[in-house]
Amino acid sequence: MEENFVVSSNQTRKHQKGQEKGKGMVDSSINLCDLPDPILEHIISFLPTKDAVRTSFLSKRWERLCLPISSIELKEQEVAPDKRKNFIDFVKRVLVLCDSQELKKISLTCEVGEDACLVHAWILAFVKHKIEELSLVLNKVKHPLLLPDGLFSCGTLTKLLLNMNHLLRLPSFIYFEKLSILTLEDITFPDAPSTQLLFSGCPSLEELSLIGCRWLNFSDVQISFPVLKKLYISEFEEDGYPDELNEGNDDIADGRHIPDCCVIMIVADNLESFTYSGFVINNYYLCSANSVTDVSVKVDMNDYVEEAEVGFFVFNLIKEIENVKRLSLCCYSIKAFCYTKDLFEHLPVFHNLAELRVGSESGVELYCEGLWIILRNSPYLVVVDFETGVFLGTDEDEDEYEDEEDDNMLDPVPPCFSSCLRTINVGEFYGDDAELNAIKILLETASALEKFCIKFSTNYFDSTMRLNNLTQLCGQILGFPRGSVSCKIEFDLGENGYIEG
Template sequence: MLSLCCKVGDDTSLVNEWLHAFINPKIQELSLDFDNVEEPLVFPDHLFTCATLTWFRLSMNRIFDLPSSIHFQSLRKLILMHVILPDGSSTQRLFSSCPSLEDLALMDCDWENVTTDVCISSPMLQTLTITEWDEDWGRNGLKRRKVVIIGNNLKSISLGGDVSNDYFLLNSTSVTDASIELQAPDVWWTDDWKIDTGYFIFRLLREIPKVEKLSFSDNVLEAISFTLPLLQRLPLLCNLAELHVMGATVPVDLSCEGLMTILQKSYCLRELHFELGGVSLSKKKEDYILDTLPVCFKKHLKIITICGCSGSKGELNAIRVLLQAASVLETLSISCFSPEFPDFDTPEGSKSLSKMFGKILCFPRGSVDCDIKFDFI
């Protein structure tokens, strides 16, 4: 394995010499991490036709110049980070030249030079991870390039960032794990972004009907709420057993219509996890979930976890409603972060924590078998 990490600056010629000297035709694993690349780097031609290369990671803030001949016969994992992708035909050639690819990660790559539609297809592809940020999002009238992903054996997909491309999944009913953590830059957090994202989520969920584990950011739930009539036409997520909801700086609103819609479509949901920011519910909406109780709360929901509880009135109200609504719940796990309780190791801080825990333990429970666990980290 060769691993090379350096700040290039004005030493491009020296780094090019290293690349040609150290990358031999029989290399198996290659990790290249270049910072401050001022001039194009030149990779040896034999790298792109290496029959033994199985793992390739490249991080650099320059165009990845590709030769006319590419054939990564044995490449199973490809990670591109901060790379500026070349023109559409070269990018397509790269994605089409990895017949053994199982794991593909495109992390914060620049697609600006790709002006044509692109297809990512590999018969062996199982895991796809894409994060992207486009500072010019929305300035071109929401015109996006189309990226078609064909994955007969695709099992896991993760999308993060602002979804500056328009992704389509074909033959992807094998996907069982999906993570959608989207966030538009503040300047573009508009109704247009919400509508566009809501339509994207609707289409994505239709393309992965057998998903078993699903992770959403709170922004996605807000976008879903913005296009609620569309999401109500979504088929049932009959295989969905585990739902993760990730808040940002504030707790997820338990009464969020997007969240309620997903829960209503998830008849067999067994686990519900509120991560990072936790969950909250306004005192004015304390009966909201009880009016439209999802079926999973009555028959299948066994585990609820809440991470980042600070003991606010809204959080305690959400916990109270969840405990009362989940009639077959077996475990409620609540984690508190020490930054939320700076004086936790003092008598007053310890008393405050004990008081909060005592309130929760006294809440009425829909399930007589529910066990409440507390954790402090």
Template structure:
């Protein structure tokens, strides 16, 4: 009888290849199973073939997700990929390494020279200008000619006067512009950003009032504006007026200012709903004609020799927030405001916040008996939530504690339903401040007390303080105490 060969497969241990044993007339013979590496190579080959068969539009999208240098390197994969990179929509050039300066310059020149005529969506350039101002300007012009939509320019180390190409300031396709350039911004006679929605200036110096005015009035559809450490040199008044402006962020640092007197910056936006300021009030800001303002935040600090000026400028900014719904005062803002009303004598002119519903105080251990704070509470009839982000305290005069909220602010009698105190240390001053709040907030629904990191480790003290809080008299019968 003729024997038929029989295959027997031995199941391999983890990490080894299978072995096939064949039975024939001569006995058992061993044949290696197809190596796993070959299978993986076949799978990669099939994936590459599928990738190559994708439409060019999808391939270009994939390349657009890569850094520009990596996208260009794909040209060596096969003939079809050789020129795909010349039409990728996003270009990102970064050349801040001095020893690679020449390679960077050649790389940018070659990429822009070989690029096809398709539009550029995003163009990012970060480099030292040095003596190559004409080249840098030409690169930006090339992006503008390709109908760029998002332009991010970060330029440093200027060796001679530098001017951005005039075509940039009339680019009709530009929707986002970010410009960081620690030098004087030279503006052309004609400025009109018809489609610009986002504008960000960093370390830019404005020196001519007329052209600066034209710039900030030629933004018909602008929605977001950020000014970070900008200088207004020799300018007395500048107006920023954009009918569709939704948010504005301003950051200032006294060390980066060239004009000690500063400038009056008038901000007008009928659609404005968010305003944030952070700095030392190197300039004076006024917000007006902004009925839709919802949220405002002020982070203020000062130098002692400028305290009076800074306090006055902060007060002037605050007067533009009379319609705001959410107000956050950070770092030294409450202290500065107190100085303004006590020393600069601005208390009678404190604005009335008819729409204010949320007040956050984000500075260390705010004094509940601060004259400025008490005036804000008296002038905020609709306040619903008050938050002390970094603790609460009282002055050392405990005898007048019962008279701190006298008269009781209207919001304590009808609206204030939530008080939050974070970074609570469990000290006697804090307990007294909480006692005053609990006693006078007659419609309060929730009092949240959150322990500081240090206090949270002392469980015995926590228990004692919690018991003290529970015994405090409450003006509201429905107030719930949350302690953690």
């Protein structure tokens, strides 16, 4: 027998009360079982997988209604022995119910533990459904996990995410005919030939993310992507090799193995966007990168790589992207870039660069030589965004800015300052003297400016004294000499509004 579900809205309850006096109670509730199948199927499609499958226990009709589910999310919440059995039974139930269905999207998040064979069988079952999107987050892989060969030749798959702190064992044949988006996270690549085989088997790949991946047993590799448009790479010290590969290895730091540096040559003639974030554990070279228009390089300070190495890493990346339109660099990347000053003459002129974003946790030093080299090599720059602030030391700063070289930093002034630089944005402003000095210099030298926007830090308004001095501070900046008579200064006070002058 079908179980009745009752839905009663506020409107029907009000209607009931209006009918009670003299006419008795009117039952205006809606019985879900009275709704037509298409409407019920539509309602079930919005339920989480767990709740949708539960409806199949109500009756044969409800079992039929839950079958058109095209998207399934299987996520193990707890890994207690009794909960583990419930999760395994639940997955089996889902596979039975969807045996004859064409699923489009499947997500599996679970611990593998001692059940490598079972997880292998599940993935094989997913692939047989000719899915289009697959997400696999496999934790605590204790024994060698062989992913099904059929996964690597799935002709319908368009999007794949694979996350497992484990060595990726690859078959001899790999061909993802339609795969356009690939995310590999916490993966250890086994060797150069199989790694090249993996990527060469993705002829339609347009977006690739490599997050915390490791390159094992090889010092260099070249990988090619004929139609790749977007590449994202992230790597940090904690991305060391999994425990199974650390056994017997004496090169251990704080219990984690720091991978040896690998040189990865990336050939992508149609690449448009490139992002790097990490510790420069490996060296990445962009080859044939004339099509790249959007680049972001954020290198974090660490104890394993010298600043000079970071500088050459940054130089080797940006020298290949002369057609870039939007460039984002962290302050540490620019500071380390100064170590390559002997190579500055080989830096290309960025004729297409229109927007430069610079940021770090502590703000940007205005007189950093690396910054000014990039500014001088960007003759058509329109926007400069100091995302986390900009500063220039005061006279009390231990003679830091008494150096003759610093006095001549703005000589010559970057060409864009007098021709096309229209907007300068400064974020995380606190009103310190060092910040005011930098803003004053920029206002004086940028003679083509139309807008100078200063965004106050949200922490600024935590101080009553600063808040009371807000008007005086804004007036001081508005009184600075401006190289451009048409430049307007805008103060962004966040939730407190704007001030313009």
